[in-house]
Amino acid sequence: MGAERRDFVVAGSGAGGAAAAARLVAGGARVLLVEEGPLARPAGDAFEAVQRYYADGGLRAALGDGLLPIPTGRTVGGTTTINSGTCLRTPADALARWEGASGGAFSASSFSRLVEEAWRALKAKTAPAETMTASSRLFLKGLERLGIPGGHNLDRAEDGCVGSGLCCFVCPKDAKMTSYKAFLAGLEGNARFELRSGTSLVAVEAGAGGVRVRLRGGAEVRAEGLVLACGTTATPYFVRKFRLGPDWRGAGAGLSVHPAAKVFGLFDEEVEGRKGVPQGAGVVDPEDPAIRYEGVYVPPEMSAMTVPLEGRGLKRWMDAKPRVATFGFMIRDESRGRVDHPLGAAHPVARYRMSPRDYARMVRGARFTARAFLAAGARRVLLPFNIEANEAADERGLAALPLEAAGPAALQMMAFHPLGTCGLGRVAGWDQSAGPGVTIADGSVVPESLGVNPQVTIAAFGLRAAESLLGVRA
């Protein structure tokens, strides 16, 4: 059987790939969008959703100081299908740095226009007060009592959210604006567009005459160009394996992750965890803008594995679960890791070690969150460190916890925002190209740790990739 033909193949339907595919179709191109994962449907419970729609059943992790989970989506819509929906614009200082570093090849104002376009497509809007979780209300109350300004409701990608608390486990109301809903749903029936889910890109041959790609199962497709949008942990595999672009050797390095953790607070009143928007409120640290506090919610079926306790201590907190509030924080990291693929694209091996300065920020973030809960009336707070003394009942007890000495290996954290493994100007060109015929449009091109939740920025990179390809065609 001969190769199929399209104008463009897009691999990966997440924040970057979906935006790129939609813009290419709108520009008149015939596009095949290949997605490794299946179409998501609301699952029976959170655990089942993780098994079905997270890469490696949610067990993807970086090695280093300890085990650092890096959850990513493996489904139509990519990680946007299982994300919290928070929308933040690309920070202006980052845009200015990129423009300066690119020698004019990256335009901050053009990119801002695409950020606004992504914002509109995602229907980003401020979470209404009535969908605020009890945890968020308590955290904001604590800030107020401490005299810390700036707590606010976050902007979110949603259309009809009723606050059912399951954003990270496939929205049961189909209200969250995933990249599928924002960019692809409207293309159903369009003869120039095909979404092929449940199959994956396996090989690439690229040259001046176009690209030839092979999919799992053996199908071959010829196209003018390939848009690589398999995500920060998979895209560098293709760049290195098939030597795409002059700087392919650097692919996989430069991994930033926004390390994140959460604090538990035990209150007298009931805290109805699932009711509300889990990540509906937040604040930037008043003294260190590299630390950002955002709401979080862990469903009961997953709680036990996220509490840094065992035995009787664990039982005590689990028994009190209805009265336990949770709030999270993340940092703009200066540490960098890398991703390698000794077992192929689908099995990334990530490494990441935390610098002392990043660790100090994580300690500050944990104490700050705990202080807010105590100020709001928490009886006890539980901090995300696997050490014996990780609970406190008041400010003095909190100050006495030996967190500084514990070290990153004791910190129970996660990494929700892997970025940078094919950074602009380092592996990808400033126009996102990786050699003739190949353009990268996912989190891997983000050239530094952003410090804000990245889906809007990545979608803008998707639109930018498509605009540059359409420009090349015209």
Ligand SMILES: Cc1cc2nc3c(=O)[nH]c(=O)nc-3n(C[C@H](O)[C@H](O)[C@H](O)COP(=O)(O)OP(=O)(O)OC[C@H]3O[C@@H](n4cnc5c(N)ncnc54)[C@H](O)[C@@H]3O)c2cc1C
């Ligand atoms: C639990 C969680 C909560 C989050 N919350 C937020 C939030 O509130 N706000 C925010 O801005 N960001 C959030 N994020 C992060 C954000 O969703 C991601 O940064 C973003 O979706 C990444 O976009 P991407 O295009 O780089 O990759 P992805 O969205 O991960 O998409 C990559 C896609 O490529 C597919 N793929 C991989 N390999 C292949 C292959 N060989 N062939 C074909 N397809 C392939 C994958 O299956 C996947 O669907 C969250 C992340 C997590 C895990």
Ligand code: SF4
């Ligand atoms: S809070 Fe509920 S309805 Fe709103 S986006 Fe999240 S899962 Fe959907």
